[in-house]
Each structure stands twice: as structure tokens, then as C-alpha cells.
Amino acid sequence: MSIAHQEIATPILIGDIGGTNARFAIVPDASGAMIDFPIVQTKDFATIDQAIAQAVLPVSPVKPKSAIIAMAGPVDGDEIKLTNCAWVIRPRTLIADLGFGDVVVLNDFEAQALAVVALGANHLEKIGGGEAEKDAARLVLGPGTGLGVAGLIHSAGRWIPVPGEGGHMDIGPRTPRDFQVFPHIEKLDGRISGEQILSGRGLVNLYRAVATADGVEPRYTQPSEITIAGLSRSDPVAVETLSLFATCLGRTAGDLALVFKSQGGVFLSGGIAQKILPALKDGAFREGFDDKAPHRAWMSEIPIHVITHPLAALEGLAAYARNQSSFGVETHGRRWRA
Numbered sequence: 267m268s269i270a271h272q273e274i275a276t277p278i279l280i281g282d283i284g285g286t287n288a289r290f291a292i293v294p295d296a297s298g299a300m301i302d303f304p305i306v307q308t309k310d311f312a313t314i315d316q317a318i319a320q321a322v323l324p325v326s327p328v329k330p331k332s333a334i335i336a337m338a339g340p341v342d343g344d345e346i347k348l349t350n351c352a353w354v355i356r357p358r359t360l361i362a363d364l365g366f367g368d369v370v371v372l373n374d375f376e377a378q379a380l381a382v383v384a385l386g387a388n389h390l391e392k393i394g395g396g397e398a399e400k401d402a403a404r405l406v407l408g409p410g411t412g413l414g415v416a417g418l419i420h421s422a423g424r425w426i427p428v429p430g431e432g433g434h435m436d437i438g439p440r441t442p443r444d445f446q447v448f449p450h451i452e453k454l455d456g457r458i459s460g461e462q463i464l465s466g467r468g469l470v471n472l473y474r475a476v477a478t479a480d481g482v483e484p485r486y487t488q489p490s491e492i493t494i495a496g497l498s499r500s501d502p503v504a505v506e507t508l509s510l511f512a513t514c515l516g517r518t519a520g521d522l523a524l525v526f527k528s529q530g531g532v533f534l535s536g537g538i539a540q541k542i543l544p545a546l547k548d549g550a551f552r553e554g555f556d557d558k559a560p561h562r563a564w565m566s567e568i569p570i571h572v573i574t575h576p577l578a579a580l581e582g583l584a585a586y587a588r589n590q591s592s593f594g595v596e597t598h599g600r601r602w603r604a
């Protein structure tokens with residue numbers, strides 16, 4: 267049997283490393299409850315090694331034999347840089363200094379995709395649609411610091427996460443109002459990608475574009491100020507921004523659902539979707555998603571859920587760590603051994 271198919275030995279340290287926060291837990295074995303640790307701020311530790319050595323190992327009742335780490339950014343070579351954080355993951359150093367026998371590094375949205383088969387209805391808030399088809403493809407997208415996207419395919423008895431760069435697809439104007447607003451959205455190399463709108467930074471871009479289209483002086487600079495003013499309906503530009511954000515998120519989710527034919531359900535992860543839930547439930551988001559002629563009929567049957575679990579990626583990694591043969595996670599080039 268090749269190394270790639272050997273089980274990763276328990277206890278397994280699992281980690282979800284974001285731009286701001288790093289979340290760690292330990293899966294003791296195939297059936298035991300996950301051991302949680304307090305969330306740490308990446309800026310408080312010079313390296314991931316220090317964070318694990320100081321914030322996890324001294325307070326853990328068990329010593330992990332292996333580690334599975336999910337992070338935002340491409341896994342390429344032995345020095346893995348994170349997109350929005352100064353840490354560099356060096357699996358060989360983790361093995362040498364912390365005694366792991368095995369280190370696997372995955373993409374953060376792969377972990378979100380794995381979570382989609384692990385979370386119960388109590389951690390999901392449904393926004394329309396009918397029943398999910400049991401083994402049909404699923405889709406996860408999460409506006410956060412960036413826009414993460416992953417598919418989840420069921421094939422040959424396994425769930426296979428499909429991470430990609432879907433957050434960088436083009437997004438364009440459609441309605442007459444869009445044609446007034448879109449010329450003012452900040453471009454990246456001349457292009458408006460999904461992430462230029464559907465992220466924290468994107469929310470601010472969109473707000474400024476709506477204000478400029480109406481000749482109004484922008485009042486807010488932070489995503490949270492815009493969502494608070496939009497949800498409380500205290501500022502008309504923020505109200506329209508939130509509604510356009512919901513529409514654009516619906517359209518992009520719908521486009522991706524067409525690609526994957528994700529009749530197993532669409533799942534919105536990350537911090538922003540949870541914070542703007544009322545705006546996602548007011549109809550514009552669902553209409554943006556359903557409005558895909560000639561496929562409106564089956565699109566409107568796809569259930570969409572907002573993931574409300576605060577540690578969804580860790581739940582996904584834990585599900586994989588416990589039951590590795592149920593998931594088709596490709597570890598080639600992403601697994602290092604002592």
C-alpha cells in the first residue's frame with residue numbers, strides 16, 4: 267500500500283488557520299469526542315509551531331501523533347505561505363520539533379466542504395428550496411476575508427471535496443441599476459471578480475460604488491458599519507448595498523450550483539453570511555439564485571443553508587480524521603512523514 271493511502275494515526279491534532287484566528291482541536295480516536303482549545307489569534311504567535319507548542323500541547327490531555335491543518339492558500343512545496351497571515355507552515359519543522367509522525371495540509375475550503383457532511387440540522391439555517399437529494403453534489407461558498415468556494419462530490423462510496431478558485435470568477439451587471447453601480451466598483455487588473463464584491467472588503471467596495479452612483483458622500487469605511495446600518499435600515503445606501511450584496515451572492519451561488527448541479531444542497535459558510543442572515547432571507551438572495559432560465563424549476567428546489575456552527579471547518583476535519591476511508595481526500599504532495 268502506498269504511503270498516500272495509509273491511515274493518518276490518531277490522536278490527530280486538527281487546525282483551521284484563518285487570516286485572523288487559528289482554531290485547534292484534537293481527535294483522540296475514531297469515536298471519541300473532539301478535545302477543544304481556546305481560539306488563538308495568529309498575530310499573538312510568531313509561528314504556527316509556537317502556537318501549537320504554547321497554546322495546545324501543554325494543556326492537552328493526550329499527545330497528538332499526527333496533524334491535519336487547513337489553511338487559506340495554495341499548498342505548494344515544503345514552505346506553505348498563508349494568504350492573509352504572516353505564518354509559514356513548514357511540515358518538516360513541525361515533524362522535527364513537535365514530534366508528529368505525519369502532517370497533512372489541506373485548503374480551508376476543503377475543510378468547509380468536509381463539514382457539510384458532518385453538521386446536523388441544528389447548525390444549519392435554511393433559506394428556501396425543497397429536500398436535498400441524498401448523494402447529489404453539494405456546494406460550499408463563504409464570503410469572508412476573501413470568497414472561498416468548494417464542491418463536494420459523492421463517487422464510488424466516498425465524499426470527494428473539490429477545492430478551487432471559484433471566488434475569482436468574473437461577475438457582471440445585469441439590471442439597469444447594476445449598470446449604474448458596476449462602473450464604480452474597484453477593479454483588479456481591469457476585472458471585477460466575485461471577491462471584489464463578495465467579501466468584507468467587497469462589501470465596502472460595493473457600498474462606495476452605490477454612494478458614487480447616487481452622488482452621495484460615503485459615511486462608512488468598515489464592513490460591520492455597513493451591515494449594521496443596512497440591517498437596521500438607518501442608511502439608504504447601506505440598505506441597497508446589503509440587498510445588492512445578497513443578490514450578487516445569490517447569482518454567484520446559482521452559477522456554481524449550475525456547474526456542479528448541486529442538488530445535494532448549497533451551504534454558506536464563514537462569518538459574514540451568519541451576520542447578515544436577515545438580509546439573506548428577504549427574498550433577493552434566493553431570487554438571484556433561482557433566476558437561471560431555463561433551469562429555474564430545479565434550481566428553486568435546491569435547499570440553501572447558512573452554516574451557523576462557529577467551528578465548522580474543525581468539524582469537517584474531525585469527520586475526516588475519524589473516518590478517513592469515507593472521504594476521497596487527495597493527500598499526494600500534501601502529506602509529510604517522519
Ligand SMILES: Nc1ncnc2c1ncn2[C@@H]1O[C@H](COP(=O)(O)OP(=O)(O)OP(=O)(O)O)[C@@H](O)[C@H]1O
Pocket residue numbers: 283284285286287288409410411412465466467469489490491493494535536537538541
Ligand atoms: N458585521 C460584519 N459584517 C460584514 N462583514 C464583517 C462583519 N464583521 C467582520 N466582517 C468582515 O468579515 C471578514 C472576515 O470574515 P470571516 O469572519 O469569515 O473570517 P475568515 O476570512 O474566515 O478569517 P478567520 O478564519 O481568520 O476568522 C473581514 O473582511 C471582516 O472585515
